[in-house]
Amino acid sequence: TVMGAFSGLEIACWDILGKARDRPVWALLGGMMNPRIRAYTYIYPLPHHDKAAFWTSPDMAAESALAAVDQGFTAVKLDPAGPYTLRGGHQPGMRDIDLTDRMLGAVRAAIGNRADILLGTHGQFTPAGAIRLGAAMERHQPLWFEEPVPPDDIPAMAEVARAVRIPVATGERLTTKAEFGAVLRAGAASILQPxxxxxxGIWEGKKIAAMAEVFGAQMAPHLYAGPVEWSANIHLAASIPNLLMIECIGNGGDFHLPLIGHMLRVQDGFVTPPDTPGLGIAFDEALARENSYNGDMLHLQMQEAPCDYTHGNSFEGGAPRD
Structure with missing residues (x-):
């Protein structure tokens, strides 16, 4: 998208400016407010897990969540309600509500009060459907209910936020302070995920954080565009007062870490902002070119079929497919 291209250029300019001034980007944004940044991760199959069965297995989800918490993470995310469909919002099937309840229940039983549970849905439901699902999940005390309805339908999201006793989070598909401002004014979310x-880019993120602070909302920058975006998230997170946490892919990602020279990392569930100039990474362009993507599929495949009310559904957590 145009905003995606602009964002990439803007982030690159901060890296150039920081290196020219011999200062980390967070210092150029006003200084350090958060020297230790809380991180969360999706739960992914462990090496011994059956990957095909993992996404609908409460036992495997609980085992994976416990492994993440044992590494120090204080929040873990899962998307058990599925499906990720082209057809817009739908009512969840009772099988999907039951599976989500069992998945969250198993994770909560495994991790106790050591960590928060983050419930993702990728905008899959109608307002009424999201309210049904959210109400059924309240007993597990998720920290947030992410994109319960399509994120461009701000009045619908506000309806869910008023009805469900779980904080609503949104933002990964929104652009510019104007769209986030509309969310805040409507009371549609109390956690923003740009x-x-x-x-x-970074400066727009800083403006969004300032607006969120006025409305008592917190920031949880989203990650799925790779380690350069991750580094930008870290610098923004270091510089704002209303940070909740940032998204990470496990402890950084087996491919992503060498791509940036192993200069950032998650340790005991937290990230320490770098002191090195610019974004604090050494991007390996040769490694990136050697591993350029030449496939014909999107990272997240949206199914064409409608919700299956007979056999149930699943969403494969955003993980790459083998």
């Missing part, structure tokens, strides 16, 4: 590689 993807800096799409929303307008």
């Amino acid at each position: 993807a800096l590689g799409r929303a307008g």
